[in-house]
Amino acid sequence: MSISIKESMQKFAVQQALNYVEGNPEENIPKLMEMADKVMPDGYYEEVRAAFRKAIEEKSNWYQLMLKVYELDPGVRKAFFQNFLFNSAMKGTAIQHENAKKYNCNVPWAILLDPTSACNLQCTGCWAAEYGHQLNLSVETIDSIIRQGKELGTYMYIYTGGEPLVRKKDLIKICEMHPDCEFLSFTNGTLIDEEFCQEMLRVKNFVPAISLEGFEDANDGRRGQGVYAKVQNAMRLLKEHKLPFGVSTCYTSRNLDDVSSKRYFDLLVESGALFVWFFHYMPVGNSAATELLPSPEQREKMYHQIRSFRETHPIFTIDFQNDAEYVGGCIAGGRCYLHINAKGAVEPCVFVHYSNMNIHDVSLLDALRSPLFMAYHDNQPFNENMLQPCPMLENPERIRKMVKETGAVNTDYQDLESVDHLSDKCLPYAENWAPTAKRLWAESHPCANCGKCKE
Template sequence: MDVIIGLFNGLDRIIDRGIVAKSVMLRMIDALLGNVFLNEDAMRLERETGTAPPSFVVVSPTGRCNLRCASCYAADAALKGRELPFEVFDRILREKRELWGSHWTVISGGEPFMWRDGDWNLMKLARRHPHDVLMVYTNATLIDDELAAEIADAGNITPAISVEGFEAETDVRRGKGTHGKILRAFEALRKHGVPFAISATATRKNWDIITSDEFVDFYFVEQGGLFGWIFQYMPMGRDQNLELVVPPESRVEMARRMWRLVRDRRVFLIDFWNSATCSQGCIAAGRHGGYFHINWDGDIMPCVFTPYAAGNINEIYEAGGDLRAAISSPFFESIRNWQREYGYNRPAEETGNWLAPCPIRDHFDMFATVTAACKARPINEEAGEAIHDPVHHAGMVDYGRKMVELTDDIWASQYVEPEQYRKT
C-alpha cells in the first residue's frame, strides 16, 4: 500500500508543478487503468483458457549503445549491427496482447532509442501500438527537444533514465559529461510534459547514496521524477566483478533505507530484489504476473539478469510457433517449479524467505544445477565462462548463503509471524 501511495503522491507532485501534459496524462491513465491495472482482456483470457500468463515482456531490441559503462554487456564490439527485426518486435507486442491481454512492455538494451530496422524506429513502433504502455530504460543522452516532443505526441512512452547517484558517480561509470546530458533530457521532458522515472544501479560503492534523502530531494522533488527503480549490480557483463556487488549486510540496510523513503517521503521506489515481498518473490521465467526477456538476437531468457537462453523467438516463429512456446521450455518450467516450491502463491507459513528471492543471485547452486540439466545456452562468452568458473560459483553460493542467514530471522519475525497473527 505504501508503494501505491508513493505513486499517487508522485502524480500529485508533477501535476501541481504543471510538468505533465494533459494529453499525455489522459493517454497514460487510459492505458494504465484500462489496460494494465484493470485489465479485463487478461482476466477474460485467463477465464477462457485456464492459463496463468505473464503480465509483461522485456524486449532489448538492440545491443548497440553510445556509451560504454563499466561492467556492462552493451556496446560490445561483438554486438555491432545486431538488431531485432521489426517484424519480430512488432509480432511480440501484438501476440502478448492477443494471447495474454498484456498491454505493458519494458524496453531495454543497449540504448533503445538507437534501434533501427529500415525506416522503423522505437517512436514509430510506439505509435503503431497506441494501447500499450512502453517503459523505456535509456541513458537519456539522445533525448533532445525534438525527441521529447515526439515522446509527448506518442503519449504511451515513459522513459526510465539511468543514473549512478549524482554527477560524480554517474560520470565515473558512464563517462564524463553524461550527467549534464541527463539533466538536459530532464529539462526537455518537463518542457513537453512527459512523465519520467529514475533508474539507478546499486553497487558496493553507491548503495547508500541512491537510498538517501538527498537522492530523493534531487531526482524526485527538484527534477520531477515520477517513480524510481533500483537494480543491484549483477556480475554478468564486461569485466564482471563480484567486488562491485552490494554486500549482504549492506543489502539488508539498503532495504531498510528504501522502505523508510517509501513510507516517510511517499515516493514510489522499487528495488528489483529488496521489493520482492510486494510480488510474492521472483517474477522471472514467465510466471503468472511476471515476465521474461527477449534480446536483440531473439534469445529468450528468464530474466534480464540471467544471461542463459531457453530458446530463440526467431526460430520459434520460423517453425510456426508463438510466444506460448517461448515460455514452455524445460528451463522456464524448472524455474517456475522452484518458485512454487519456494512459496509463490502459498500461505505465509509455507513461504520461503522473499528477502532472498532470486534464483541466480541468492540460490546459485540450484540455478547452476538447473541450467546444466536443461542445457540452457549462455548468450555470450562471459556467461559461458562464469557458469563453469569455480571461483565465480563459490563466490555466488557464499553470497546467497550469507544473505539467507542474515534475513531468515527478519523474514520470520517481520513478515511470517504478523501474517499468522492476522489470520488468528
C-alpha cells in the same frame, strides 16, 4: 455476463471516474474515494482503498504523488491510464490468467526486449561499449512479439539494451503501431532531445526510465565526462514538456551510501521523476566484478532506507531485490515478465542469460512452454523467505539444477558463461546474506516463524 460486456462496463466506469477527477484533482480525488467507499462491497480491495483514504486524509507523500500525475500532459496521462490501468492491469491480467490456465504455463504481464545491443556511450565494464558491435531485433520481429503478446493479454513492453534510444525512430514507429500498449524504456538519457520530446507527446505511450548511479562524480567516472549534465538536461526537458519519466539505479558496494541517502531521494523528486527503480548489482558474465556486490550490512541499509523514504518522498520506489514479498517471489520465467535479447533468445529474466528458444524460430507461447520456462513455472517461489527470492543470486543451486536439467544454453553476446561458473560465484554471496535475510524476515513477518496460532 459476457467478458466483452463486462469489459466495456468496467472501461466506462473507469473512464467516468478519471474524467471526474480531471477537472479539479485536489477537490475531486477525495470525493471520488468517498463514492467508491459507498458503492463497493465490504472487503472489496479494502487494503488498497484504506491506503488511498489514509494518503488523502493525511495529504501524505502518496497524495502529493497523485497530484504530480495531474500535472502531466493530459493526453499522455489519458493514454497512460487507458493502457496501463485498463488494458494492462485490468483487462490484460484477466486474459493472462485465462491463458495461463488454458496452456498450463506462465503468461507475463510485461515483456522486456533489447531492440539493440548497440550503445552510444562507452561505460567502464559494460559489454555494449563497442558502438560498432550491433545486434538488432527488426521492427517486424518486435511487432510480431507484441501481436502475440496481446493475444495472450500482455500490454506492457519494456526496452532494455544496449541503449534502446539508438533506435528511437523505430521505437516511436512501434508506439504508433500499438497505441493500446504502454512502452517503457531504460535509457542512459543522452539521446533525449527536444525533437524526441515532441514525438513522445505525439504518440503519448512512451515513458523513459533514465539510468543514474548517484551524483556527478560517480556517474561521470563510469559513463564519461559530461554524461551527468546531459542526463540532468534530459530530465529538465521531460519535466518542461510535462512528460512522465522515472529513474533506474543499480546499487553496488561502491555507490550504495550515495544512492540510499536523503540527498539522492531529494534530487530525484526535485528532478521531476515519478518513479525510481533500484536494482541490486548482479554478478552476471565471466568478467563480472564480484567486489561490487553489496555486503549484507549494505543490503540491509538499502532495505531500511527505501522503506523509510516510501513514507516521506512523493516518488514510487521499487527495490527489485528486496520487494519480492509484494509480488510473491521471483517474477521471471513469464510469471510476471520475460526477456528477449537482441539476438532473439527468450530468457526467463534480464539477468539470467540462459535459454532453450529463439523468437525467430518459435512462437511466444512455445517459448513460454519451453523447458527452462516450465522449470521456473514449476519451482516458483524459489524460497519461502522473500528476501532470498532469486534462483541465481540467493539460491544458486536452483539455477544450476534448472539449467542443467533443461539443457538451456548461455546466451551472452560475446563471452559464454557456464552455469557452474555463475552459480559458484553466487554461492558465497548467498551464504553471507542468508542470516541477515532470515533475521529481517522474522522481524517483519513474526508469524512466519511462530506457528502458535495453528497449534
